[in-house]
Amino acid sequence: MKTIKPLLGIALAGMGLAFGPKADQPLKDAFKKDFYVGAALSYRQISGQDARATALIKQQFNTISPENLLKWEAVHPQPDKYNFKPADDYVAFGQQNQMFVVGHTLMWHQQTPKWVFEDADGKPASREVLLKRLEDHINAVVGRYKGKIGGWDVVNEAIDDQQGNLRKTKWLEILGEDFAAKAFEYAHKADPKAELYYNDYSLYRPEKREGVIKLVKSLQAKGIKVAAIGMQGHYGLTVPTIAQVEASIVAFAKLGVHVNFTELDIDVLPNPSRRQGADIAETFGADAKYNVYTTGLPDSVQQKLTRRYADLFALFHKHRDVIDRITLWGVTDADSWLNDWPIKGRTSYPLLFGRDYQPKPAFRAVVQAAK
Template identity: 45%
Template sequence: MKRNVVFLLACMFAMASVLPVSAGNTKTLKDVLGRYFLVGAAMNVDQIWNRTPDETNVVKNNFNSIVAENCMKGEEIHPEENRFFWDDADRFVKFGQDNGLAIIGHCLVWHSQPPVWMFTDERGDTVSRDVLIDRMHGHISAVVGRYKGRILGWDVVNEIFNDDGTFRNSPYYRIIGPEFVELAFKFAHEADPNAELYINDYSLAKPAKRDAVCRIVRELKSKGYRVDGIGMQSHNGLEYPDLDEYEKSIDAFAACGVKVMITELDVNVLPNPEKFGGAEISQNFKYADALNPYKNGLPEAVEKEFEKRYLDIFNIYYRHRGQISRVTLWGVTDTRSWLNDFPVPGRVNYPLLFDRSNKPKPVVDKIIKIFEK
């Protein structure tokens, strides 16, 4: 009898360890939010190769879409002009196909983490406009062409504007001029005419940046280029962005006649260094204990702020569920979030919906309830 009781308890604990949300609710994000839009996560290389199976299972159980966090970026997939490294990206796409997930490619043209050889010749001199266009065409054609028919959509250009709405002075802009944007969309569409094509950026609640994105999307569409969606990166904090402006951006982008996507969602709960701003990854600040106050877990008051922030955000998504096509968390669990090291290396952050034990946080149930109305 005692053995039966022990066995029963063991089974109960085992079941509890794989429940997607709380014991009182076995519905997952994809079960409920997935009725309205894709809900996904960015996956790292360890997860796609199943080196961290518990994290991989979080993806399988809770999401219906994935995006490559790093393995499709230029420096990773195209390390030398005449050499590609396909292993990780191939595995990522296979994982998505094997598990019936919508696959998003990220990203084709970005000033950060580009192919290191892209902008200079063998002498180290800056290449000409024609050479850069040719190289950009070769890169996009090869990457998009390899996964033709298997990728739902691509972040074609990433972070091309400053917060004031001017073009970022990236090597693509300096060497080619603003035409690099339409060329990128042209090359991507030629490589896979059926793939959706997106523009992706951060701080899109800022009116000037919002207007710039709307302007270029309308311009591209007026010239006949395919533009399917605008990605709002949504690297949010407890006090930013202004949610009224954030909501205005959803309406403005939908009015451009494209899909609105929340592409890199997280909530930074840590104090920001002085002069920190946006999600520009070149920012790097010196570690200080004052900037890492929650090494052993969040205080109850901060947990409540975190939960309220997520609920406020998802209430916005619920109101705009007819305009939003995808919501993607930038990471799977707190353990692997980029915000543990950005913009201050070595911190302990808690920005995602799944904790360091690979369990859903209590807010997940509450988010699901919003969409069960």
Template identity: 40%
Template sequence: MKNLHFKHSLPLVLICLSLLTGCKSKSEKEDTLSSEEKNVAVNKEKGLKDYYANFFSMGVAVSPRSLEGPSATLILKEYNSVTPENVMKMGPIHPEKDRFYWEDADKIVDFAQANKIKMRGHALVWHQQTGDWIFKDENGKKVTKEELLKRMKTHIDSVVSRYKGKIYAWDVVNEAIDDNPNEFLRNSDWYEIAGEDFLIKAFEYAHEADPNAKLFYNDYNAIIPEKRDRIYKLLKNLIHKGVPVDGVGIQGHWSIFSPSEEELRKALDMYSSLGIEVQITELDVSIYPWEKERRALKSGESSEFTEELQQQQLEKYDMFFKVFRDYKDVLTGVTFWNVSDKYSWLDTYPVEGRKNYPLLFDEDLKPKKAYWKVVDFDEQNN
């Protein structure tokens, strides 16, 4: 009986030992979880908008297609503001003088309204993605200044009035400063026909169409000193003339190489000194140096997102958001330009077919290491 009792007890002993060993292994496994994995486990429902709720709104540029399926789920979790990437630009929304195309823009506005998300409008007046009809008469010749301003007013009245009360801010004029440091305003058709008045009237018309909307001037390379100073000069001149400019949109098309922290802080100081709002409107961090002109992909040119590049991008994003948090009384919004690395305008510009990885979510819509760095901060010390 004694031996029989031991014989039947042995499996129980082994089971207990197995359970104890299993518990220990589980504990050891938890200890080896990366900070990213722990964050995922703890903060499944938390998004960028929640981490930065006490700082500024967190937005993203969208297309109608991105408002469906997994990307829509990601948008709703992470962001509380959206901007249409292309569909509200003059070319797509007003392709002919007497014809508007509202369907795509309406989809985005309806999505924002249904989900109680703020929406920025982009962009009313720009030298690109603009139909030639606005600059030419029935004979193909350039219209007069008076006619151009009349057509611009019709466009702004129609678009802004349609979404009045649904769009809280507009990029009214986009990229009017010349890239050449020896020039001031870009020599576009707008400027060639109407001079500086096209800028002034654009803001006045937008304000008349929706007096409650925030009106922004928006531009790229707005941190680089030589262009920053000219954007500052433009804004100061407009404000001095009583033009209803509420803010400046800094297109954050940056890279792992630039801008520096010093340049970023200096620009934020300068723009905010004008007494206007500042927003980062088109944020992405390229893994390649800045290029303006389009070119072909070079033989052997790599587009691999190496560990080294991931680390450099993480460090740059970390620096940018540390500065943003320091300027929470100045910044009123940060908007990423596209949802994830699955699609970015930088995949086709400036080099067609060169894959870029500029955002906080990878091609599978999963948060990258840079994401966890952006949200890993002590709110009490910010």
């Protein structure tokens, strides 16, 4: 084992990645006694089309999530058609590299084809028809990767942003309030050993936190095990506060569940939305005042980003007894969805590795947080 890191360093140096036997400790090693550290991947990265990113992923991470490959519209676009090739490759990549593989996501109100909710005449499907479609989909997808995918985001973003009530979606409208319970039941039946999660954004907000607590308690009352709550960490430089994030970690732990930070990134750009979240339906037109660092990140902002990541990972390390996984939503700044949300074409800097595939100052601050 002692020869692996030098050889890896030589290989990566040949690809222009400045890591070697004396360089920074990889994230997965820095936190190996605490929790998994991972990234959300695109097909370009797992297929080798972006070889530098692929090398970086193998070196730094021990868990992976699919950014889009396992969402319903991608894997099951038509009633009688499944598109498993990209997902198969994703799972194989994780297995080949001894990573904890995550499935994302089985039930969501976005990126689900219209046909799922409609009958042959384009009218709303009945509860019975929609339940059958949901069960068939989960059986096919979870069943295919039984024993290979270690945990699933079963239900995604089912709580509304304002009051903490169940979000008004087609799932709720047609199935009623047991929609989440049904999804968890089907997933557990398809792979009894897989961890099952509830995943959502802005869970530092008290109203939304209480809504998730109520939902999880209702599932637990039915005998359904929720292994962890996924807190999407789509944060800004100052919002939420560390205390707000910590309050939710503590509150969720009291339910007897663990916590994952599933979609971590820090938006350093001005945001036209008053929300701090990830509602992909909320978009805005191009405006230069929201794209202010097109030629590079000023040192003063780089320092704020570094401090922000250091503070967050210090918090994660403090609560490592209940935190199982930290997943960054992307590998390098170039991959981030924040380049196109909530405004297309922005130059964003939300991750630990820059567009040059090199570690940013924030990376080193995160590694230090482990110590």
